[in-house]
Amino acid sequence: MVVDRSPAAVPEAVTDLDGSSPGGVQSVDRAITVLEILARTGGAGVSEIAEEMGVHKSTASRLLSALDARDMAQQDHERGKYQLGFGILRLASSIPGRLNVGAEARPFLRALAEKFQETVNLAVLRSNFAVNVDQAMGPSTLATSDWVGSLTPVHATSSGKMLLACLDTAERGRILKETGLPALTASTVTSRPALEKQLIAAAADGYATSYSELEIGLNAVAVPVRDHRGIAIAAVSISGPAFRFDPKKAPGLLAELKETGQLISEKMGHPRR
Incomplete structure (x- = not known):
């Protein structure tokens, strides 16, 4: 008996990416690709999926069908199209509680501090203050202030x-009413x-600045870090002495600071727009 071992005789579903040997990795890869397509579209x-993936419709x-059986995808029978299923939410809901923004941000803070040779901080909003929870020091000998744990005024x-x-x-008004705007x-x-004018500009531009407002001769710029809901949960800032640092x-x-904020946000489940 002669066995036909030509590529055409090997079923597509059980071949690897190069078509040379059977394996399940390709099926996993393809299933993830399908989910990514559904998420994007x-x-x-x-x-449509077959054409984008370059596979047969079957x-x-x-x-x-396999994703539908696990509630990862579901079909809209009126339109005939598939969309992400509620099983995705079940899996995703278990992630946020285990994410630590400080741990996820740390390598990005270090990279930013090394590239621009200034101090980079990660801050969160707590009890009406911006609290610095992590810091990466630039190599400059002037960058000696340790801001970790510091409660800094939001204004x-x-x-x-x-x-x-x-x-x-409403929430912004409550905080500013309680803290006031003392001159530092x-x-x-x-x-x-x-x-308020500065805050409107910050929301539109995606960054906020401070020029000698906290300390004389200290400038800084910050961008938001968002979670899977799109809520700003932290801010990444770069600061340096005014004589050499103008954000x-x-x-x-x-551009690099915004990209860093985006990368950390992605780690927290916020998709890139």
């Missing part, structure tokens, strides 16, 4: 302003309308 039919159909710091900018009007330096913003003039700094 919001819904797709068998033919293969796409089998993958969707006079870039992180505080960024966190305020992401709050709804001659540059501290003590006018509520002036601060808006440092080449590539704002």
